[in-house]
Amino acid sequence: MSGKILVVDDSEDIREVIEVVLNSEGYEVHTAESGEHALRLLDINHDIDLIILDIMMPGKSGFEICQDIRKATTAPILFLSAKSHIEDKERGLSVGGDDYLLKPFSPIELIARVKALLRRYSVYQGKDQNPKSEIIRIRELLIHPTSGEVWIANRPVSLRHMEYKLLVYLATNRGRILSAQELYESIWQEPFLPVSNNTVVAHIKNLRQQIEHNPKEPRFIITVWGRGYQIV
Template structure:
């Protein structure tokens, strides 16, 4: 990635050893790192100079989930959760709070770097290329996706989306009736190779989007499932 030393990463974890390891790893790659020990400090440290946030789920004073929800009121930069929990319900909570990705402990240095670079690349390099959408908006039934503001509108009401949710809808709405396999969707959105647990991550995002859109899970109007093949919108 170009000018990687310009990226500033905030790391929040009450385990000082983990924080130190992450700081060393990211610093060696040229990132600038700020460390905090709890959720409240993470919220306080977030400003326009932070480009990505790594949050531990279980922290004193304020959990990663609660901190994430507060941070989302201030910024849309990528948020990567570190967690010892890998249950689907925890991912639902995290994505609902505004997370972009999860990484389970213990994790390898290679995997952490891959996730960090993927999120930064997707957010800062691949986003905002709206020249391929000359109308600057996409319409699906009563939904309108505004590219300039990255807002999803329905009957004049705004639906708040995370960056990942926006990218998923942008891709699918710009290719109506195309069936995207889980692998195709994941690699298109995350810009990294599909891996063993990626389908679960994607399913949770789709579920969360459907919930925000007020979908009936049994009879979805917007994001539909082609059983055994993937997802599509029509």
């Protein structure tokens, strides 16, 4: 699997280690020592496939830079952090991140996370879509499986790839109540752990912010307390 990866970390040693590991797997790696530098690189390189972003950096934090990056690209973002608090993971997902890797990390774990995110992003971009897929219509919500486009009330919606996969799964199972465990294991394709529920909750929240007129009173994605979620 090939791809362009941007590594953002204020530690030169960490940037070099990650670059060596990713180069050994055939990835093209670009590096930045700050969030501001990363944003300048993204202005030049519009085809970055993945961003590895440190949280604790001088100037703007990784959380703040993530929000800026989301204005420029939907490419997956893998946060790096020495902090293991659940609140930090939740915040990372809520501001636009896709995964969270603790320092210190092993090269094997890094490569596994990178490959998983790039594989999901490839599907989201339409490279593995079924060309015969039909448009999914739920009232004023339109989902185009072949192009990955989503429209709400004739307005295009920009979703991150995991948000898109979550929406499609909910929409293709319209009317069914889907537990957090089913959603997580079907979409993230990993075993469900207690902390996995926070990932699902954060992505549901982000998705509602994009498609609901009033996210606090959702019309599309409904919470069925104690059981899960459904699109109605």
